[in-house]
Amino acid sequence: INIIKIMLGFDEDESSLHESSSGEIPRYSFYQYYKDTYAYLVNECISPSSSHRLLKYLYRTAMLILLTLIYTHNQLSRNLFGVLGVVIQKDLGLSDDQLGFMNGLGFTFIYVFAGIAFGIIADKISRKYSLLVSILGWSIATSLTGLCRSFWSLLATRILLGIFQSMMSPSAYGLLSDYFKSRSTALGIFNVGIFIGYGLTFVSGALIKDPSTDSSSMWIALLTTHWSYFYILLGLFGIGLAILFFFVFLDPPMGLQESSGLDDDASLSSSSSTDSLVQLAVINDYLSDEATLPKKQSSSSFLLSIRSFLTWYFSFIKYIVCCPSFWFVSLAAGFRSISGYVIIAWIPTYYFRFYDVSLREQAFFLSWCIPLGGFIGVLFAGFLSDFLGRFSKRFLSLMCVFSCLLTLPFTFLIFFLDSPIASMLCFIPCMASSEMWHAAAGGIVLDVIPSSMRSSSTSLYFFVFSLLGGLGPSLVAAIPSSLSFRFSLLIVIVSGYVLALLFFSLSFFTISRDHSRCHSFFSSSSSSSSTKRVPLSSSLNNNASIFNPENEHLLNNL
Numbered sequence: 001i002n003i004i005k006i007m008l009g010f011d012e013d014e015s016s017l018h019e020s021s022s023g024e025i026p027r028y029s030f031y032q033y034y035k036d037t038y039a040y041l042v043n044e045c046i047s048p049s050s051s052h053r054l055l056k057y058l059y060r061t062a063m064l065i066l067l068t069l070i071y072t073h074n075q076l077s078r079n080l081f082g083v084l085g086v087v088i089q090k091d092l093g094l095s096d097d098q099l100g101f102m103n104g105l106g107f108t109f110i111y112v113f114a115g116i117a118f119g120i121i122a123d124k125i126s127r128k129y130s131l132l133v134s135i136l137g138w139s140i141a142t143s144l145t146g147l148c149r150s151f152w153s154l155l156a157t158r159i160l161l162g163i164f165q166s167m168m169s170p171s172a173y174g175l176l177s178d179y180f181k182s183r184s185t186a187l188g189i190f191n192v193g194i195f196i197g198y199g200l201t202f203v204s205g206a207l208i209k210d211p212s213t214d215s216s217s218m219w220i221a222l223l224t225t226h227w228s229y230f231y232i233l234l235g236l237f238g239i240g241l242a243i244l245f246f247f248v249f250l251d252p253p254m255g256l257q258e259s260s261g262l263d264d265d266a267s268l269s270s271s272s273s274t275d276s277l278v279q280l281a282v283i284n285d286y287l288s289d290e291a292t293l294p295k296k297q298s299s300s301s302f303l304l305s306i307r308s309f310l311t312w313y314f315s316f317i318k319y320i321v322c323c324p325s326f327w328f329v330s331l332a333a334g335f336r337s338i339s340g341y342v343i344i345a346w347i348p349t350y351y352f353r354f355y356d357v358s359l360r361e362q363a364f365f366l367s368w369c370i371p372l373g374g375f376i377g378v379l380f381a382g383f384l385s386d387f388l389g390r391f392s393k394r395f396l397s398l399m400c401v402f403s404c405l406l407t408l409p410f411t412f413l414i415f416f417l418d419s420p421i422a423s424m425l426c427f428i429p430c431m432a433s434s435e436m437w438h439a440a441a442g443g444i445v446l447d448v449i450p451s452s453m454r455s456s457s458t459s460l461y462f463f464v465f466s467l468l469g470g471l472g473p474s475l476v477a478a479i480p481s482s483l484s485f486r487f488s489l490l491i492v493i494v495s496g497y498v499l500a501l502l503f504f505s506l507s508f509f510t511i512s513r514d515h516s517r518c519h520s521f522f523s524s525s526s527s528s529s530s531t532k533r534v535p536l537s538s539s540l541n542n543n544a545s546i547f548n549p550e551n552e553h554l555l556n557n558l
Contacts, residue, residue: 038250046179046252060179063249064186067172068193070135070245073238074168075197076204077142077161078107080234082344083205084227088154091227098151106155107162112466115166119459122171123452124309128251130455131171135242137164143235146228170459177446177454178252184389184396187446188382188439195374195435202367204230255451316453320460325448325507325514330461332400332503333441334468338475338496339411339434345473346489353485355420365424373431377403381436385443393447393515396440397508403436404501410434411493415486437504444507448514472496 044050045059081088082103089099122130141160148154172190180186208227320326347366351357381399388395410430417423449457472492479488 042250042252045250047256048181063179064176064189066241066245066249067176068190068196070241071168071172071190071193072196072200073234073241074138074165075194076200077138077234077238078165079197079201079344080204080231081145081158083201084208087208087227092149092151092154094151094154102151102155102158107158108466108470110159110162111166112463112470114163115170115459115466116456116463117459118167119170119456120313122167122174122455122459123254124312126251127171127174127455128249130167131175132242132246134164134167134171135238135245137167139235139238139242141235142238143232146231146235148228166459166462169462170455173442173446173458174254174451174455175251177451178254178256182386183446184385184439184443185382187442188378188380188385191378191435191438191442192375194438195371195378195431198374199367199371202363205363254454312452316456319450319453320457323448323514323517324510326445326457326461328503328507328510329400329441329444330464331468332500332507333437333461334464334466335496335503336404336434336437336500337465337469338472339493341469341472342476342489342493346476350485350489351420351424355423357420362424365421366427369424369427370431373428374435376428377432377435378438380432382439385440389443389447393444393511394508396444396447397504397511399440400437400504401501401508403433403440404497404504406433406436408494408497411490411497415490437500441504444511448511448518450518 044052045056047056050056085099085103088094118130118134138161141157141164144160145154145157148157173187176186176190177183208230348362351362381403385396385399388399407430410426410433414423414426414430417426445457445461446454475492476488479491483491
């Protein structure tokens with residue numbers, strides 16, 4: 001309030017404190033005060049150099065929970081169509097080929113290729129606004145799905161859903177890498193949204209009313225709804241999440257954790273006002289007028305922007321091609337994800353054919369067995385990866401190898417137990433062991449890639465991940481019919497585990513070198529960019545409105 005009063009010239013009682021040498025009260029634009037305030041909040045809520053450790057911990061935890069909730073909505077919006085496929089097909093009169101295309105290539109093809117383009121964009125613009133557009137886009141597409149009454153309109157909404165959801169993971173991974181130094185733990189908690197989304201998908205499918213049936217019970221009518229209404233409400237909830245995200249989420253500078261040189265829980269060695277203002281000025285440089293204020297672009301500045309982008313793009317290509325750990329982990333993740341795609345696509349059919357278990361009975365068990373196992377696996381792996389990673393980054397590769405080896409016996413139990421209930425309960429230890437690789441593999445990708453390239457590299461990682469994993473269901477159908485359906489599933493799933501085990505093992509021998517190369521790259525980039533920055537003393541003088549030590553009480557009031 002005091003800042004606004006001074007800006008408008010209404011603070012007459014304390015005007016003597018803010019008078020310059022000429023005796024005039026300095027006037028600054030509203031944007032300048034907004035920029036300084038935003039830099040102050042980033043410094044206090046996110047930066048490792050923050051003196052308010054409790055505030056930093058609570059804020060970052062709240063933002064991680066918000067991102068996990070958004071990711072849960074992402075997975076629910078994506079996977080709900082597969083569970084409701086039979087109901088939608090019966091209501092709209094779709095053929096099996098049309099339904100299969102919208103569940104497969106109609107979504108996946110757009111999703112994997114659009115992700116690369118949006119990953120590059122997220123590295124060059126604000127990741128917060130990239131993620132905001134993504135949330136709004138897929139929420140609107142989800143609501144529009146409930147209004148569709150033909151194959152072509154449904155296909156259009158699936159394509160829109162794939163385009164906007166492809167922006168989610170690259171932007172979120174980049175933000176988490178600058179929010180947390182313990183990245184594997186943060187990614188483990190973030191990936192919990194996948195399994196909560198799976199569970200909610202089965203629960204939601206059980207609550208959807210078949211339009212061909214007419215419920216006479218009032219209680220059944222209250223607990224169920226038409227699939228189109230559910231899609232509309234789900235999309236509106238996503239729009240509400242986007243609004244909340246816009247108002248409470250802060251976008252930190254790229255490489256904030258690396259540039260600090262401090263640990264997450266490090267405290268300030270000095271709490272003097274001068275030191276605080278210097279730390280604030282460093283982050284304020286990220287929001288400099290030259291980078292953020294809208295300006296008229298001349299032809300020469302436009303050409304310089306194109307040249308700058310091409311220089312960055314070719315440096316990205318050169319770096320990523322010469323980073324074997326990234327490719328080993330990406331290929332391993334792709335082969336490992338084959339089992340996940342096969343389970344989603346074929347496990348309901350498997351239980352129906354071999355055990356004669358209905359979809360509703362399957363939903364009763366799988367809606368909590370799969371999420372519970374995945375929840376335990378990613379959280380445990382996240383904490384353990386960060387703990388062991390302090391000693392050597394090679395432990396992250398060993399964590400992935402251990403995950404593949406531990407999962408194999410539980411996989412055989414699922415397919416060879418006589419009892420369907422015991423088989424479905426085996427999904428708890430199977431998912432707990434099999435999903436341990438998520439946090440460790442994501443931590444490897446973020447640790448071997450510089451901060452300025454993380455969104456682009458993450459989009460490439462998910463491209464390989466989704467492209468190889470999406471082949472799984474088709475490979476099961478391509479196996480000769482002379483083999484039983486059970487052995488077809490086993491051959492594809494076990495082959496994926498073995499290939500993932502091979503590539504995770506190869507990353508063990510390269511991760512240390514690539515991690516050191518990433519840090520040397522960041523150091524050289526920081527030293528070269530620092531020569532172009534305005535001296536810190538000049539930055540303090542130019543922003544005297546809030547950096548003047550005489551006005552420290554304004555910061556305290558804020």
